[in-house]
Amino acid sequence: MLAWPLLPAVTACLIFAFCGLLLIPHPGIEQDEAIFGPAIYQPSAALYHLEFGGRVLPVMLMTYLGATKTWLYTAIFRLWKPSQFSIRLPLLLIYASSICIFHWILRVAHGKRAGATGAMLLATDPTFLLTGTLGWCNLQNVLMIAAVGSFLKFHKNRNRLWLAGAMFCTGLWLWDKAEALWMLGGLIIALVCIFPRQLLSHVTTKNLAVGSLAFSFGALPLIVYNVENGFPTFRSNVHFSTADFSHKLDILEITANGSIWLGSVTNESTAPQPRSPENRAERWSLRLHSWTGDHRQEYMPYAFLAGTMLLPALLFWRSFAAARFLLFWLVALSIAWLQMALTQGGGLGGHHPALLWPLPDLFIAVALAGATSRWGTIGKWLLAGTVVALVTTNILTVNQYLYQFTRFGSTANWSDAMPSLSRQISNFQNETVIVADWGIANPIQTLHRGALPLREVAYSLVPIAPSKAQEQEIDEAFAQRNAIWITHTAGNETFLGVNARLEKIAAEVGYREARIMTVPDHNGRPIFEVFRVVPNTHAALASR
Numbered sequence: 200m201l202a203w204p205l206l207p208a209v210t211a212c213l214i215f216a217f218c219g220l221l222l223i224p225h226p227g228i229e230q231d232e233a234i235f236g237p238a239i240y241q242p243s244a245a246l247y248h249l250e251f252g253g254r255v256l257p258v259m260l261m262t263y264l265g266a267t268k269t270w271l272y273t274a275i276f277r278l279w280k281p282s283q284f285s286i287r288l289p290l291l292l293i294y295a296s297s298i299c300i301f302h303w304i305l306r307v308a309h310g311k312r313a314g315a316t317g318a319m320l321l322a323t324d325p326t327f328l329l330t331g332t333l334g335w336c337n338l339q340n341v342l343m344i345a346a347v348g349s350f351l352k353f354h355k356n357r358n359r360l361w362l363a364g365a366m367f368c369t370g371l372w373l374w375d376k377a378e379a380l381w382m383l384g385g386l387i388i389a390l391v392c393i394f395p396r397q398l399l400s401h402v403t404t405k406n407l408a409v410g411s412l413a414f415s416f417g418a419l420p421l422i423v424y425n426v427e428n429g430f431p432t433f434r435s436n437v438h439f440s441t442a443d444f445s446h447k448l449d450i451l452e453i454t455a456n457g458s459i460w461l462g463s464v465t466n467e468s469t470a471p472q473p474r475s476p477e478n479r480a481e482r483w484s485l486r487l488h489s490w491t492g493d494h495r496q497e498y499m500p501y502a503f504l505a506g507t508m509l510l511p512a513l514l515f516w517r518s519f520a521a522a523r524f525l526l527f528w529l530v531a532l533s534i535a536w537l538q539m540a541l542t543q544g545g546g547l548g549g550h551h552p553a554l555l556w557p558l559p560d561l562f563i564a565v566a567l568a569g570a571t572s573r574w575g576t577i578g579k580w581l582l583a584g585t586v587v588a589l590v591t592t593n594i595l596t597v598n599q600y601l602y603q604f605t606r607f608g609s610t611a612n613w614s615d616a617m618p619s620l621s622r623q624i625s626n627f628q629n630e631t632v633i634v635a636d637w638g639i640a641n642p643i644q645t646l647h648r649g650a651l652p653l654r655e656v657a658y659s660l661v662p663i664a665p666s667k668a669q670e671q672e673i674d675e676a677f678a679q680r681n682a683i684w685i686t687h688t689a690g691n692e693t694f695l696g697v698n699a700r701l702e703k704i705a706a707e708v709g710y711r712e713a714r715i716m717t718v719p720d721h722n723g724r725p726i727f728e729v730f731r732v733v734p735n736t737h738a739a740l741a742s743r
Contacts, residue, residue, distance in 0.1 A: 240649020
């Protein structure tokens with residue numbers, strides 16, 4: 200029989216996994232989602248790789264992005280061929296399991312009420328759910344939860360194995376994506392400011408030695424890359440800037456209320472050719488939407504604001520422990536976001552503020568549990584009612600995503616036409632595939648297990664005055680006999696104008712496009728064009 204304390208965590212995990220499974224089939228595989236894939240099959244193509252034991256190991260995919268998912272999915276893809284489910288389901292299950300750790304952290308640090316509250320809020324939070332389903336944050340959120348949980352366990356029992364686990368997870372967290380420094384910096388500053396005595400009690404020679412070794416082991420690939428190359432992770436990415444600060448605040452707000460990816464991953468109702476539901480889940484989603492109408496945001500930001508307003512009340516009630524913990528999480532979140540917002544290019548997309556999760560849910564859970572614990576039975580009912588209201592709005596917002604996926608499909612970069620495109624070009628596996636727009640190369644190379652001889656010329660087609668190297672790349676692409684070219688259809692281009700630019704350059708050197716096929720999405724809208732570039736015989740005859 201399941202132990203009662205674990206019931207909220209297990210229930211939350213199941214709800215999270217169920218909601219994620221409903222979303223997985225709808226959007227196609229996106230370029231950045233599949234960025235880890237090509238290096239599985241061509242490790243030497245990674246930005247930085249090492250030879251070890253006769254094998255080439257990918258280490259860094261970008262200056263700030265490690266090959267953690269490449270290593271993880273190398274094993275997964277040996278057992279399960281690449282697809283939407285094999286890419287997303289393992290990550291979904293990892294994120295679901297992290298809710299159990301999150302519940303334990305809250306229960307140990309703040310009590311059973313906070314644990315149950317936080318687990319239910321996090322499991323239905325659209326921001327955390329979409330992050331764990333579509334994977335734009337890699338393993339960042341999970342590794343943060345694991346690091347915090349391990350450190351709390353070490354604080355409770357003083358066993359250095361837990362300290363080693365915490366510091367190893369922290370190192371791995373940084374290798375996975377160096378943007379972890381934002382959150383890590385926030386947590387460290389909050390510890391120093393709010394719990395200095397407890398922190399100093401752990402500063403011993405043995406603890407420092409164990410922690411340093413474990414951290415270095417977890418972050419070893421990132422350390423080796425930076426030492427050998429003059430610290431490019433920091434030179435290339437750490438640039439102070441106050442530009443777009445107000446816009447970054449807006450991005451934070453719509454990420455917090457769960458609406459950030461409506462219109463950027465899903466299409467809006469203005470998209471042509473809406474389709475009818477095809478299975479029971481889709482029919483239920485449309486029925487729920489017909490009852491409740493559009494529900495584009497949840498109310499978690501209001502709960503967070505209420506939590507900040509409860510801080511003075513908790514101090515007045517002499518609930519100093521709860522107030523201190525609330526202040527700790529508030530400082531950690533504030534410092535983390537400020538670092539993000541004051542970094543050039545940071546915080547301009549929902550994938551950056553999403554790195555803050557699950558700390559907003561943790562803050563809300565501690566505030567609600569702390570405030571209602573004084574009021575006995577009335578407090579329990581008030582807490583239950585508040586949680587039900589918040590979870591309901593979360594689920595309605597998740598259903599808004601499912602509804603828009605069902606009726607209007609996903610945007611071009613997340614198009615469900617991608618699996619169809621991959622199947623269609625299987626007939627051309629022995630021919631060079633030239634990709635002329637961003638958002639296509641990584642998914643098809645991953646789905647084909649690196650078997651396609653593929654070239655991407657999108658970046659060379661964008662500039663009005665390309666460099667010599669870019670001109671040479673375009674010339675070499677045109678020289679490929681019997682190559683097939685792939686781009687988005689007009690109006691769906693990621694790099695606006697890239698199709699017209701390609702057509703213009705081709706005409707200038709005596710070529711034209713000969714269409715092979717157009718690949719539509721599930722709604723019947725043309726998304727991808729497949730064609731050859733052939734000599735323009737009419738132009739050649741006219742020049743004689």
